[in-house]
Amino acid sequence: MRRYLVSAIALALAGASVTGMAATPAAAQAELATTQLPRAVRPSHYEVAVTPHADKLSFDGKVTVTVDVLKPTASITLNAIDMTFSSVRLAPADGKAALAAPKVSVDARAQTATFTFGKPIAPGTYKLSMDYTGRIGTQANGLFAIDYDTKDGKKRALYTQFENSDARRFIPSWDEPAYKATFDLSATVPAGEMAVSNMPVASTTALGNGLSKITFQTSPKMSTYLLFFGLGDFDRATAKADGTEIGVITQKGKSDQAAFALESSSAVLKEYNDYFGVPYPLPKLDNIASPGSSQFFSAMENWGAIYTFEYALLLDPSISTQRDRENVFGVAAHEMAHQWFGDLVTMRWWDDLWLNEGFASWMAARTTEKLHPEWNTSLDAVGTREGAMSRDAVATTHPVVQHVETVEQASQAFDAITYSKGEAVINMLEAYVGPDAWRQGVRNYIKAHAYGNTVSDDLWKAMDGVAGGKPITQVAHDFTLQPGVPLIKVDAAACSNGTTTIKLTQGEFTKDRPGKKPLRWHVPVNAQVVGHAVASTLVDGQATMKLEGCGPVLVNAGQSGYYRTLYAPAQFAALKGVFHGLAPIDQLGVMGDTWSQGMAGLQPVSDILDLARDTPADAAPEIWAEVAGNFGALDNYYRGDKARQERFRAFAVKQLKPVFARLGWEAKKDERTSTTLLRTELIGTLAELGDKDMLAEVRRRYDAQATDPKAVPAELRKTIMSIVAVHADAATWDKLHEQAKAEKTPLIKDRLYGMLGLAEDESLAKRALELALTDEPGATNSAGMIGTVGYRHPELAYDFAMAHRAQVDKLVDSTSSSRYYPALGSSSSQPSMIDKIKAYEQTIAPTSRRAAETVIANIKYRMMVREKRLPAVDAWLQKHGG
Structure with a gap:
């Protein structure tokens, strides 16, 4: 799964850890694996039939699970949420008479259903059949619906999202990664719509009344969270790569926007087949583009059917940028790496989630650098590491291999430590072992554990075998089993x-x-x-x-x-x-x-400013982007102190304007992509710093676009519109709002609604908050709008969300509210916000408070910087004429 953290500048534009174990046979692994379910019963195959009722936001389901009863038990417990069971039947697999119908009890808090029989079930193989009904949601959990605008009117599409623990909303199941099984899925759907799943369609049967039954081929053995089902008015573009059919599925009429993703996926698949030494094992690999958004992820690695929001997969020539191209490639490369690291070989329990995410992040970065050297993305590794270290250096950090007990803790595990530190540690270990030896270790690991589950030490064992005597396990343990x-x-x-x-x-x-x-x-x-x-x-x-x-x-x-x-x-x-x-x-x-060390007081803050002041105008674009980012961060620390902020801004603008003058507004033929990206960065930063010349030119171009097509080139459109949205007055905000309402392309429409939350004007920020509680922005976009308001108005956004918590809860991905609400206040520097978040903590389980504690720690850090570091910046500015 590709999680993402959005910067301010970008917005403006139950169990114990089981590490330390060597590879063990499957039966022993089953006993060792963490589980929240009884161990007496294990599934091996699911035969699932669903009939979605998209208009009613409900579905009917039938599932027959082949299970092995390992020891006598009078009950079977599995995971289920928001399901009503009409029939439950257990029969021996050999065709003998079924047992008497069990008593059904549902525990909503534990997310389980228990079937209790009149007498103990003898060990053996059985067929557990269940008829049930379930709900179709409006957030990206379980089976959910997304409504979107087209030129032909409103459309509704259905998708599934199961990681980490939401397959239980679609199928009553053993919804834990170690309970791998095969799946047969069929669906009764409107005849004119396209259904998609992990495997190709095996058969289509016309049922009459405008319905068809679609049956998919049997899946490989996999974890429940990797199952996928989608349904809608879709187009599918395809290509062939190494014998695999690559597809990109879009809303009808948008397949031309998938060309780059299709080309990229084909190139990446060939690279991965070679790198991993194990060919991609499924007959097809689709990437399904969906309108909308989530607060916490952009894509999901369902085996053979990757789910990706449109903004991270499609390119619209009227608005997409070089950064978008790089993001599309990176997301695809990340999710495709999961097809091996995560899907073919899966972590045994969420403690080792980093085996999926850290490795996929590293593999995506490596592959982007190799296949697109012209993008010069090798330098991005430093930024990734910096993000990880920033999170890792506060008291609320955690080890890469972490202890996970609850579903919500598993959701919180998708963070910068799991992704970015995991990636950075792998980058370090590869350099330590050597790239050739590292690749051989990866190949050995994949081959040894295909279709199985692992812990981190299984990877280190594979690396020990190729490391030439270097203490790889010792180094790896130090960096993954302890924080900091x-x-x-x-x-x-x-x-x-x-x-x-x-x-x-x-x-x-x-x-x-x-x-x-x-x-x-x-x-x-x-x-x-x-x-x-x-x-x-x-x-x-x-x-x-x-x-x-x-x-x-x-x-x-x-x-x-x-x-x-x-x-x-x-x-x-x-x-x-x-x-x-x-x-x-x-x-x-x-x-x-x-x-980092200047802000922490380990070396003079003046060192930061000296390096920035002495950076020549012709330094590498990436260096100036870093300087601009540091200036933006310092400016943010000055927020609320106008006089001191203006003095700093004068210095920062003086440093950056000559650099932008060298670049100019117009892209030059064959310029480096890093130069293209720097232009956007400097426009955004200079505007954020209040440079009057920049703001005037941005506004001139925005106003001129109706008569001058060149005034707002596609590469700068989002940046210019975002700056206009930040500085909007009521009339401009209304114009942007009307533009959002009129837009029929979801990829653009979703972005326009997000921009409405950027306004500095508090009265307009309030209007954005009120708008977010309506149906207008789209159910999956509203929470993001509130979060956008929270960057410039953290107290306002937080108080609003708390005052409307019942409504906002419906707009947030399930199991993620404990991260969402504290994050609204994360840009605050006020002690009162700490008190508010502490009060919120009392309303959630103690095991779910890490995200809130991290926000509090960073607010305290921000307060410390304002009190202890900014005076040194002031002194430097005074000395050097800033």
Whole structure:
């Protein structure tokens, strides 16, 4: 599943861990796996027939599950939500007489149904048949409906979304990843609509009355959360790659917008077949495009039937950008990596979710870099790592391999630690082992565990076999079984006879616990004297390195390491003197460390400003994007203090305007994609900084677009419209609202409604909140609108959502409210917001409070920065004429 975190600038535009176990036979794995269900019964095959009633938001279901009763039991318990059972029958698989009908009891809180029989069931194989009815929802959980506009009027499509624990809304089932089974699915549907599932259609039978029965081929053995069903007025574009039929399914008439996704998927499949050494095992691989959105994910890796919201899959030439192209490719590559890492081989329990998500994120980044080197995305690894470290450096962090007990805890596990830290750690381990050895370890792991379930140590065992004696398991355990960010201090450097000796000491970087006793890691460290060869060592507490040459020292050369580097003042001064001669990826790494450690008080804040001031106008676009991002972050810290903010803004604008002047508004022929992206970044940042020239030109172009088609090129359309929305007056907001209502293309319409929540004007923000509670924006978009308001008006959005909680609950993905409500206040710097979130915590289970605690920790950190760091920024600005 592709989760996403949206930046402010982007908006403006039950069980114990089972790690430490080696691979075991399937029967033993079943006993070891965490489960919230009794272990006496296991499914092996589901035969499912559904009849959806889209107009009534309900469906009828029939399922026969082949089960093995492993020991005598008088009851069978499985997962079910919002189901009514009309018939339950258990019969021996050999055709003997069925048992007497059981008593049915449903536990809504536990999300289970229990069938109790008059006497114990003897061990053996049985057929458990159930007739039931269920609900079709309006949020992306279980079987759900999305309504969307077309030129021909309103349409309704049905889709399923089951990860992490919502297959139980569609089929009464053993809805846990270790209970793998095969599936036969059939559906009775309107004859004119297209039905899609994991496997190709096996047969279509006309039933009369405008209905058809669609039967799909039997699926491979897989976890319940990977099953998919979709139904609607669809088109399907196809291509062939390595013998597999690749498809992109869109709403009718939009298949031309899928061309890039189809081309990308074909290229990625060929690459993965080679990399994994195991060919994609299904006969087809569809990617299903859906209107709408979710607050927490953009795509889902259902085996053979990836579900993706349109904004992350389709490209509309009137609005899509280079960043959109890169995102479409990255999302597809992420979800397709799951077809092996997650679908073919699945984590045993949610404790090891990172085996799915961290690896898929790493694989997508690697593949994007390989297949599109012109995008220069290798530098993105630093930003990914920075995001992970920011989350990992507060008290509410958790290990990559984490303890999960409840469904809601499993939902909360989809976070920056699981995704971004997981990706960064894999990046480090691959560099430590070597790419060829790492790939062989991956191939061995996939082949050994195909169609099965694993824990993290199964991967480390495979890597130990190819690592050439390097302590891969030790290093991996240090970075995945304990939380936090190592800190490598460069305490001394001395040069003699052409060799520099440096002393490294290990600590721990933390944003909110300066007196914390550091944890201990075995840290792979690369270092060099700038311009000379890179040397490597494994730091365990302390280490001494001898480096070729004399001169400034760079630690974490190449930036593959997951740690912060803190130089002694003299060492940093020397490095700063040669900073602009470093490779861009190392410049980004040094800037990231300097920013984080300056904000945490480990080195002077002035170092951040010195690097920004001295960055030449012709530096790599990625470096200027980083400078712009830092300026935006500092500006945000000044929010609410107009006089000090204006002085900072004057300095920041002075630094950025010459860079933008070099780029200009018009894209040049054959310019680098990073230049294209920087143009958008600078327009957004300069506008956010209140640059009058930028704001005037944005408004001029927006007003001129009716008569000048070139005034708002597609690459800048979202940026320009977002800036206009931020600074809108009532008349402009009304114009944008009318444009959203009139738009018939969901891909554009959904974005327009999102922009209505951007307004700085509080009265307009209130109107956006009120609009979000109507049916107009679309059921899956409204929660996002409220969240957008929350960036500039956190107190307003939070108080509004709390005051209308019953209504807002219906707009939020189930099991995700404990993340959604605290996040509305996450950009606040007010102590009162902490009190409000603490009050909210008292209304939810203690096991579901980590997201709220993280928001509180970051608000406290933001307050600390405003109090203790901004005075140093003020002093620097005063000294340097800012």
